[in-house]
Amino acid sequence: MNTPKDTESPLEFSNLVNTYYKPLFRFAYSLAGNQEDAGDLTQQSFYIWATKGSSLRDPSKVKSWLFTTLYREFLRVRRRGNRMDNVEPEILESEMPAVTPNVATSIDAMSAVNALVHVDEIYRVPLTLFYLDDLSYKEIAEALDVPIGTIMSRLSRGKAQLKKALLEK
Numbered sequence: 001m002n003t004p005k006d007t008e009s010p011l012e013f014s015n016l017v018n019t020y021y022k023p024l025f026r027f028a029y030s031l032a033g034n035q036e037d038a039g040d041l042t043q044q045s046f047y048i049w050a051t052k053g054s055s056l057r058d059p060s061k062v063k064s065w066l067f068t069t070l071y072r073e074f075l076r077v078r079r080r081g082n083r084m085d086n087v088e089p090e091i092l093e094s095e096m097p098a099v100t101p102n103v104a105t106s107i108d109a110m111s112a113v114n115a116l117v118h119v120d121e122i123y124r125v126p127l128t129l130f131y132l133d134d135l136s137y138k139e140i141a142e143a144l145d146v147p148i149g150t151i152m153s154r155l156s157r158g159k160a161q162l163k164k165a166l167l168e169k
Contacts, residue, residue, distance in 0.1 A: 013046075013049070016046070016049065016053075016062065016066070020062075020063065020066050021042065021046075023132070023133040023134070024041075024042045024045055024046075024066060024067065024070055025038055025039065025042045026128070026132045026133060027067060027070060027071075027128050027132065027133050028041035028042050028045075028070055028074070029113075030113070030116055030124060030125075030128035031070075031074045031124075031125065031128075032074065033117060037077075041070055041073055041074055041077070042070065044070075045066055045070040045073060046066075048069050048073070049065075049066060049069070053065070061142070063135070063139065064139050064142045064143050067129060067133065067139075067143040068142070068143040068144070071125065071143060071144065111166065112162075112166065115162055115166045116128065116162065116165075118161070118162075118165035118168075119162050119165060120158075120161060123154050123155075123157050123158030125144065126144065126151050126154045126155050126158060127155060127158040127159070127162060129143060129144075130155055137151050137152060137155075
């Protein structure tokens, strides 16, 4: 006998949005540096999931898939040097829950987030994924498509740069 809980897939769009919107937004904010572009990147990641996510064969990889997609979208937009294009905003807005992003809840957290801007991007991305989005070393390595040893090294160097940036404030 199927209960409603049994039939509800963790890969359903609304479940993914509810689970991953905030962590993806935090990651996008750390990359883009402003709420508008972060929101656009996050929504674009979910749009891409809606159009291509069914090709994911291993449901346990959805988190890495979403973070990888967001990061690649950020790089694509940055290469073009433009803000995000609006892709059918009516559809995206109707699918997204009403979420007011709360990037930092205290002055100390805001200081740390602001200090991330002073960390080289190559180190900032793994730091953000590790500390703000709770990804494991393995998940970060998969998301960024680099060896796990490189992630460990980048985290170490990134922590040193972050510490220096916080002490200079």
